[in-house]
Amino acid sequence: MYDIATRNRALELLAQGLTVSEVSRRTRISRWAIRDWQLRADQGRSVASYRTAPCPRCATPPTIPQPADRYAYLLGLYLGDGCISPVSDPAKRIWALRIFCADSYPGLQTECADAIRAIRPDNKIRFLKLVGCTEINSHSKHWPCFFPQHGPGKKHNRTIALECWQQELVGRFTEPFVRGLIHSDGSRSTNRVRHSTEGGERWYEYPRYFFTNESADIARLFTDALDRLGIAWKRSNRNNISVARREAVARLDEFVGPKY
Template identity: 80%
Template sequence: MYDVAARNRALKLLTQGLTVAEVSRRTQISRWAIRDWQLRADQGMPVAPVRSCPRCDSDAASLAPGDKYVYLLGLYLGDGCISPVGDPSKRIWSMRIFCADKYPGLQTECADAIRAIRPDNKVRFLPLGGCTEINSHSKHWPCMFPQHGPGKKHTRKIALEDWQQQLVERYTKPFVRGLIHSDGSRSTNRVRHAAKAGDRWYEYPRYFFTNESTDIAQLFTDALDRLGIAWKRSNRNNISIARREAVARLDEFVGPKY
């Protein structure tokens, strides 16, 4: 929790014309906390302390457990969003992840990751017909997932903060797992091979990752590169992993959805 002196210093810098980002760099206070204080001050509301958030309470990339966080980050970038709920003045947000009902194990893993990051917040399962919305409410989702913003993800810039990049590099496999669990698949490809004796068919497994955002696709391929896993771009929005050794590597920590 930031003390009164830290909040007053941040607000004073804002009145001098500095941007929220610049104040954050100078004070090492999270941008979400500064925006919250600024909004409250503009509305004449008490500038209350920001509590119980790993990002608000620490300047280091210390979200724990880090592997659960980057897995949830992968799910959020693919099939998640952050939406305001209730009275706008209370600034409460809902993390919403959408999981197909044919993958109950994935739904459980998603809920477990949310509980690991926000153990004091309730996790809800909302059936939607063919899929389930898994959500949890908190004031701190936007500072924990700063990729939140207006509009669809593929229409705006998606980039990791430095502290997120550190976590993704430290826990690359769970990050890839989360991305594939959201916007990826493992399937069997059948190929016909013409021969003199007649057509011959052979099969091989491969992974696909599909996302309209070129930024998110880049995060995925960068992670594969760090792991030494070969990939190729099938078309504008599809990444294919089909080499036998590459598929075997992904099978070690991803595998089919369940």
């Protein structure tokens, strides 16, 4: 085990332009250790600790990610507007969890980052500004363990199914799961309807929720969750789910509400 001064000295040599092999020869430290410290520094993690918190899914026996309610919320965000992709060299098996949040809702960006931080507190979180939205990402070797729905191609072109442990977790924490789905691919808006009467026209306004997703599997996860909560819904078209009954909207307002 190398002390912190030795680790920082190796990083200083790298910063001077020396290669990993040259630093290894000068310091008699293995190239593997130097690369590990370099990766930690690049990811904004402390080089003082030897390893991050263990992955609950890699444990024996595997356990459910904690806190479970924050994971359920993050799962909803991932299924809606997230993806997992390799970072630089795929052989390093470092993955980036990327969640895309519209800049119109800065509060949701903060909540997304807080959920990631709660699940993997040792991992750095980055905010990358894009056109009209912000990519919130975090690097880890274990994101595919947390989100086994990861795979090649777009989600709506492949099967999306929850693992047994995820089904159990979503069954217990259905509200934060629905909240994450709506925060990613849903909205709450006011619908205006014109009604003709003998005395002329009258307009009626009422709030409703929409959930839009191209994946039939993800839409089914959403409607199954609404069914568990006793919330009435209708399919407006192939990829749109509407919640418009007064009592159903009121129920969603209890734990979702307008985006912010």
